[in-house]
Amino acid sequence: MTPTPDSDLQLLTQAALFDGLTEAQLHTIQQHATLVRVPRRTFFFHQGEAATTFYLLREGQVRLSQINPEGKQVIIHLFGPGDVLAVIVVLSNAPYPLSAEAITDCVAWAWNRETAVHLMEQCPRLAINGMDMVAGRFLELQNRYRELSTERVEQRVARALIRLIHQRNGYQEQKPYPLLSLTRQDLAEMTGTTLYTVSRICSSWEQQGLLEAGREQLHIHKLEELTTIADDLRPSPPNFPPRPN
Amino acid sequence: MTPTPDSDLQLLTQAALFDGLTEAQLHTIQQHATLVRVPRRTFFFHQGEAATTFYLLREGQVRLSQINPEGKQVIIHLFGPGDVLAVIVVLSNAPYPLSAEAITDCVAWAWNRETAVHLMEQCPRLAINGMDMVAGRFLELQNRYRELSTERVEQRVARALIRLIHQRNGYQEQKPYPLLSLTRQDLAEMTGTTLYTVSRICSSWEQQGLLEAGREQLHIHKLEELTTIADDLRPSPPNFPPRPN
DNA sequence: CGCATCGTTGATCAAGCTCAAGCCGCGTGG
DNA sequence: CCACGCGGCTTGAGCTTGATCAACGATGCG
Structure with a gap:
């Protein structure tokens, strides 16, 4: 941990978390921040540890996952730059309910519990x-919960890809939209299915020219088609009248 | 909507939401509150409406549910007295992402968006x-998401019952723990399964003397057994060595 | 009494999980 | 530079869970 250099103040102020704060407040916040580097495949924190720190991610990708007694993992969220890690839990001093692993090398600002609470009491904003x-995040989780309850695997995988493209590349990038550092296993753990099923689905989509599949990466060619798959409701034998209603 | 009578101030102050506030602050908050009555089977709000109001529930049970394009419902949460409705969404002026229906007659305090934001800016607490x-709520949803991903139906139903007993009766009540105004359909929508499967499970449990099932109610006799069912990991043919580890 | 809502139970069937076997590509060390 | 091994991916075969459909029973309310 090194004290934050002045040049970083710029970056800090751009974060959505600090929207609408005064110069002075930003300065205080920045004074209490430390900069941490977390290399690929190492952890910000593990499920069960005391929640002492919260983070604002500057660079890199982070996987938030929960593991159940049987050892099965579930991915709750993938974070990118600008996202906030562990805000929720740091207020109540409960243990971290899940683990955060860097999928790529990461840089983040960190604050500890006490300063976080203190700062919030100072600036309600x-x-x-x-x-x-x-x-x-809550809304996203709610939606994913509903999807997991009501939709078939193929739809959920389609939605997961769409979501990832939106949040990772923030849209602007050219077709084919790339998704990197993303294993079939990851996708499975995001959508509540298995590695095998995801693999089959990707293969099928690749054959239809919908995307290009590679090791730890996908390149989406026809996002629109994914959308129609995601919204396609057909709990019925093949060749069904599109729906009478 | 009627202005809140003084006698209610007592009750207000007990709510967890107002913990640690000063007398003066409580008074202001109370002045801006209105008391609403929502009869059984009517709605606090519907999914898609503009989120103008948030509520603190005083009496009754509320079902928070989301409905998908196909018409399938999912129950996100059941609320009881002391719970807060729509805090999350009222800050951002997005539409309500789900509907809140009174399953029993309800009484609640209500505040509108502007006063809510204003009050929070006044008292960070x-x-x-x-x-x-x-x-x-977030943690609960996360856990349910993981369960839905990784556990079998029977376990999820068991967990749902356990959760309901804890949050409804706040523990103290005598065995058999009662669960009222709870249909099989409700349970199904909470656990991501169907009415039929829940019915079968309840029947089977009843035969084992685990609980007593009735119309819109269950009386749990052996909570502990439910717990063992919920934690029972057996992805294997019957009669399996309990697990070597 | 009749209707609506809620619940039960059997039969059938498919989505997707599991297991097994093998491929591919990349990084490491001999 | 090659070989080896590991991590990731693919694909087939078989099987299980739980959804679906259908019919009927029970309960309560106006």
């Missing part, structure tokens, strides 16, 4: 922003 | 408490 970010 | 409550 910070608490409100935090709540807002939690809200977004 | 309120924002922090709100975040804390959201955090709890």
